[in-house]
Amino acid sequence: MGSCRVTVVGAGYVGLTSATCLARLGHRVVCVDNDTAKVASLCEGRVPFYEPDLDKLLREGLASERLRVTTALPEAVRDADLVLLCVPTPMGDDGGADLGAVRTVLAKMRTSLPSGCVVVTKSTVPVGTSHRIRELLRRPDVSVASNPEFLREGTAVRDFFSPDRIVIGVDDPHARDRLSELYEAIPAPRVWTDPVSAELTKYAANAMLALRVSYANVLAELCEKVGADIRDVIEAMGYDERIGPAFLRPGPGWGGSCLPKDAHELVRAAASVGVDAGMVREALAINDRQARRVVARTRRLATGSADGSLRGVRVGLLGLAFKAGTDDLRDSPALTVARLLGEDGADLTAYDPGVRAERADVVPAVVVDDPYRVAKGASVLVVLTEWPEFQHLDWGRLADLMVRPVVLDTRNHLPADDVRAAGLEWHGLGIG
Numbered sequence: 146m147g148s149c150r151v152t153v154v155g156a157g158y159v160g161l162t163s164a165t166c167l168a169r170l171g172h173r174v175v176c177v178d179n180d181t182a183k184v185a186s187l188c189e190g191r192v193p194f195y196e197p198d199l200d201k202l203l204r205e206g207l208a209s210e211r212l213r214v215t216t217a218l219p220e221a222v223r224d225a226d227l228v229l230l231c232v233p234t235p236m237g238d239d240g241g242a243d244l245g246a247v248r249t250v251l252a253k254m255r256t257s258l259p260s261g262c263v264v265v266t267k268s269t270v271p272v273g274t275s276h277r278i279r280e281l282l283r284r285p286d287v288s289v290a291s292n293p294e295f296l297r298e299g300t301a302v303r304d305f306f307s308p309d310r311i312v313i314g315v316d317d318p319h320a321r322d323r324l325s326e327l328y329e330a331i332p333a334p335r336v337w338t339d340p341v342s343a344e345l346t347k348y349a350a351n352a353m354l355a356l357r358v359s360y361a362n363v364l365a366e367l368c369e370k371v372g373a374d375i376r377d378v379i380e381a382m383g384y385d386e387r388i389g390p391a392f393l394r395p396g397p398g399w400g401g402s403c404l405p406k407d408a409h410e411l412v413r414a415a416a417s418v419g420v421d422a423g424m425v426r427e428a429l430a431i432n433d434r435q436a437r438r439v440v441a442r443t444r445r446l447a448t449g450s451a452d453g454s455l456r457g458v459r460v461g462l463l464g465l466a467f468k469a470g471t472d473d474l475r476d477s478p479a480l481t482v483a484r485l486l487g488e489d490g491a492d493l494t495a496y497d498p499g500v501r502a503e504r505a506d507v508v509p510a511v512v513v514d515d516p517y518r519v520a521k522g523a524s525v526l527v528v529l530t531e532w533p534e535f536q537h538l539d540w541g542r543l544a545d546l547m548v549r550p551v552v553l554d555t556r557n558h559l560p561a562d563d564v565r566a567a568g569l570e571w572h573g574l575g576i577g
């Protein structure tokens with residue numbers, strides 16, 4: 146059983162997952178957030194966002210008293226052996242990461258940190274931030290470490306307990322001992338390194354994933370032009386152990402709260418030291434183009450012409466989240482596609498199993514709670530998120546409700562033969 150006293154700052158996907166999982170491992174954890182409504186909900190055992198298994202772990206942690214949730218910073222750090230920073234680092238105006246929340250937290254807790262405590266960044270922070278944190282803290286009796294997080298939304302708890310690796314950047318033995326103890330129970334390869342290398346690893350990994358998906362999207366475009374089938378091309382490539390099958394599925398673009406912002410930050414950071422990360426810039430450009438490509442295909446399918454007008458044409462959207470298994474809409478390519486279709490005058494209705502209510506603040510479409518309502522009067526249905534339930538829809542019923550029974554499946558996710566057999570015209574991406 147773990148025996149560290151841990152304070153986690155930020156109760157989002159990374160912070161709440163870390164806090165609840167570390168409590169499960171036996172550590173005594175205080176989780177702090179400055180969002181009072183969120184903390185109130187968490188204290189009652191309710192997670193205000195969707196992430197599998199988190200509710201259960203939260204309730205278990207609270208009941209065992211190994212987990213406490215509070216808004217009280219700096220009190221929450223007074224007895225901590227380790228403080229894990231899990232606050233947001235969104236994209237700032239210059240494309241780089243905005244460290245405002247990190248700075249605020251450091252300023253609040255600086256004088257309250259106990260001597261010997263280790264401040265650990267789990268948030269994704271620009272290369273060199275550990276040095277900067279040390280300067281801001283001005284506490285030589287406190288250690289600073291980098292421990293980037295690699296979990297994915299939708300599988301956060303599983304990823305926490307069974308990560309591919311744990312990367313820890315430290316430059317003093319005390320911090321190393323504390324972090325060894327923290328993760329003792331997790332069976333995964335450890336990469337012990339310096340903080341700068343740990344920070345860079347996070348950006349390097351996310352940008353690599355982005356590069357792969359952009360490559361798949363370019364290949365899909367090429368397949369359409371030459372009459373090839375991307376599904377076969379990817380399968381055949383994936384058997385090569387040097388390549389592997391992961392992150393090669395074409396789609397409406399890669400999104401979410403991290404891949405885009407981290408790719409931008411890598412480009413910015415490289416440029417600031419005279420290195421041209423041109424291939425990452427190109428992956429970003431391909432990603433922008435991808436949403437526009439989906440819109441162009443939609444226009445052709447809905448109107449029968451590449452420059453037909455979408456004004457007043459009803460388009461049904463299946464999926465809004467940036468990927469299946471989450472209700473997270475941050476930087477979702479589905480929303481980019483929706484916005485572009487809306488600008489062209491399309492009349493948009495959308496359904497997403499994770500987004501049941503109207504979100505007029507971010508979703509430029511009427512959100513309904515039934516996929517069949519999306520089909521009603523539509524000239525084309527566009528599948529934008531690969532929710533498993535979409536594979537089991539009643540295609541005949543959908544076809545009957547539509548003006549033109551056409552589906553654009555941007556994830557190549559539906560059982561194409563069944564859909565066609567039910568009388569719908571099915572179009573995928575990268576299938577020439």
Ligand SMILES: NC(=O)C1=CN([C@@H]2O[C@H](COP(=O)(O)OP(=O)(O)OC[C@H]3O[C@@H](n4cnc5c(N)ncnc54)[C@H](O)[C@@H]3O)[C@@H](O)[C@H]2O)C=CC1
Binds near residue numbers: 268270
């Ligand atoms: N979402 C993900 O899958 C992953 C995110 N990351 C990184 O982890 C960091 C956090 O990301 P998420 O957990 O997604 O963010 P999030 O937005 O879900 O959660 C952040 C939490 O921090 C709280 N917060 C903001 N300012 C605060 C302050 N001054 N004091 C106390 N609490 C404060 C917010 O209220 C929010 O609850 C980011 O740097 C992100 O790049 C890393 C790996 C995976």
Ligand SMILES: O=C(O)[C@H]1O[C@H](OP(=O)(O)OP(=O)(O)OC[C@H]2O[C@@H](n3ccc(=O)[nH]c3=O)[C@H](O)[C@@H]2O)[C@H](O)[C@@H](O)[C@@H]1O
Binds near residue numbers: 295296297298400469
């Ligand atoms: O730093 C982070 O926040 C996290 O970012 C990603 O995790 P996540 O944002 O949850 O989403 P992914 O599963 O990576 O998917 C990202 C985007 O790529 C798209 N994608 C993914 C794979 C693929 O083959 N094709 C494809 O279009 C997804 O639909 C989604 O829009 C990384 O996978 C995590 O390792 C990392 O910790």
